[in-house]
Amino acid sequence: MNEETLDLKGLFNVLRKKLLLILAITFIFMSAAYLVSYFFLTPIYQSSTQILVNQEKVQQQSSSSPTIESDLQLINTYSEIIKSPAILSIVIDELKLNQRASQLTDKVTVESSENSQVITIKVENTSPETAVEIANTISDVFQEEIQRVMKVDNVYILSRAELIDSMKPVKPKMKIMMAIGAVIGLTTGVGITFLRNYLDTTIKTEDDIEKLLDLPVLGVIGSFKTK
Secondary structure (H helix, E strand, O other), rough: HHHHHHHHOOOOOOHOOHHHHHHHHHHHHHHHHHHHHHHHHEEEEEEEEEEOOOOOOOOOOOOOOOOOHHHHHHHHHHHHOOOOHHHHHHHHHOOOOOOOOHHHOOOEEEEEOOOEEEEEEEEEEOOOHHHHHHHHHHHHHHHHHHHHHHHHEEEEEEEEEOOOOOOOOOOOOHHHHHHHHHHHHHHHHHHHHHHHHHHHHOOOOHHHHHHHHHHHHHHHOOOOOOO
């Protein structure tokens, strides 16, 4: 137990002596992560719109009536339709986008909260203006096409995407990138410190002599300053 305590104490002393080196390496990696994120990674902007799904109003027969449960069953189906080539191909043609439907699918996310009839359509693009245009066009095209495909009129646009001057990119996330850089830098700094200490075979203290020769130290000559 004493040897383990001494070893842990020795490791702590090694880290304490090389603390500035470890902090410097950590700072370098954090700065590198920031520079890479700012200058080399393309910023991605996100815009979103919301639509409401209701059951088609029909004449009541007997005691049956539309329910929210039946509305929720349509959410998954509609989510698939929104991201289908049947919808996205029309969006690409209307906006004259230079990409295929499969490429646009990767930039579109369709979400719905539990027990909610609201569908949120999120679009990512390198241009905030294009992201807004695509999100709104998808909502408009889907609202029109769903009437033709499923013969229902139960989709209502709740909110449209808007271009905001203060819109910030959602990717890359600068804080996360810098945090990752800090972790990598800290790990690298600690690793280099331990490696240098392991490869250093020079004798610096009387403790090193005892460990190397397995003999007790009888005396120590102190250092003197010469005039």
